[in-house]
Amino acid sequence: GAVVSQHPSWxxxxxxxxxKIECRSLDFQATTxxxxxxxxxxxxxxxxxxxxxxxxxxxxxxEKDKFLINHASLTLSTLTVTxxxxxxxxxxxxxxxxxxxxxxxTFGSGTRLTVV
Amino acid sequence: xxxxxxxxxxxxxxxxxxxxxxxxYENTAFDYFPWYQxxxxxxxxxxIAIRPDVSEKKEGRFTISFNKSAKQFSLHIMDxxxxxxxxxxxxxxxxxxxxxxxxGTTLSVSS
Numbered sequence: 001g002a003v004v005s006q007h008p009s010w011x012x013x014x015x016x017x018x019x020k021i022e023c024r025s026l027d028f029q030a031t032t033x034x035x036x037x038x039x040x041x042x043x044x045x046x047x048x049x050x051x052x053x054x055x056x057x058x059x060x061x062x063e064k065d066k067f068l069i070n071h072a073s074l075t076l077s078t079l080t081v082t083x084x085x086x087x088x089x090x091x092x093x094x095x096x097x098x099x100x101x102x103x104x105x106t107f108g109s110g111t112r113l114t115v116v
Numbered sequence: 117x118x119x120x121x122x123x124x125x126x127x128x129x130x131x132x133x134x135x136x137x138x139x140x141y142e143n144t145a146f147d148y149f150p151w152y153q154x155x156x157x158x159x160x161x162x163x164i165a166i167r168p169d170v171s172e173k174k175e176g177r178f179t180i181s182f183n184k185s186a187k188q189f190s191l192h193i194m195d196x197x198x199x200x201x202x203x204x205x206x207x208x209x210x211x212x213x214x215x216x217x218x219x220g221t222t223l224s225v226s227s
Contacts, residue, residue: 006159032212034214034215042219042220043205043217043218043219043220044160044205044215044217045217046214046215046216049213049214091157093159093160095214095215097212104148104162105150105162105209105215106162107152107159107161107162108159109158109159110157110158110159112157
């Protein structure tokens with residue numbers, strides 16, 4: 001089945017630094033990738049949608065200059081949290097969708113980001 | 117405006133019982149309705165999904181019932197087990213765009 005690998009699974013960084021999270025589709029080509037954010041005991045909130053080779057589309061209220069998304073290939077998308085602050089601490093989850101109407105959505109295992 | 121409304125927020129079921137979680141949606145353009153299971157610290161895992169051209173789909177102990185006219189769909193977990201204790205999310209999407217999630221239901225199955 002479709003597998004999405006997300007790394008790292010957890011990361012701790014200092015305020016003001018940047019953190020990069022990778023999302024890879026291992027056995028299919030992901031034309032579209034989605035990035036979600038989840039706070040404790042809450043639902044997944046969509047941050048942005050990225051299509052391979054195109055600029056990401058950000059949801060209202062998500063700072064595109066703070067959350068940089070790159071989808072340079074059909075198997076890799078990255079989310080970089082720039083100048084991280086404690087309020088950026090959260091669980092970040094990527095999802096990938098392959099080509100074709102019958103493809104579902106495969107989720108990564110998530111990245112726990114803690115900014116200290 | 118919340119596009120996918122999920123209830124209940126939490127649910128306690130005895131081992132062997134039936135767990136039922138409900139979702140209602142607003143957008144009639146939605147064409148894909150999955151249910152996900154999530155354990156703490158993990159990403160969501162697809163349980164079962166349905167498209168609006170069928171009213172019911174069953175996979176093992178999991179069944180989705182779909183009512184297009186009422187814009188509602190539900191997840192039934194038969195013979196609930198302690199290992200089913202997790203958070204369940206319904207979601208919806210249209211034409212391959214991003215999934216919109218409900219707020220989640222925390223299920224506890226007591227032994």
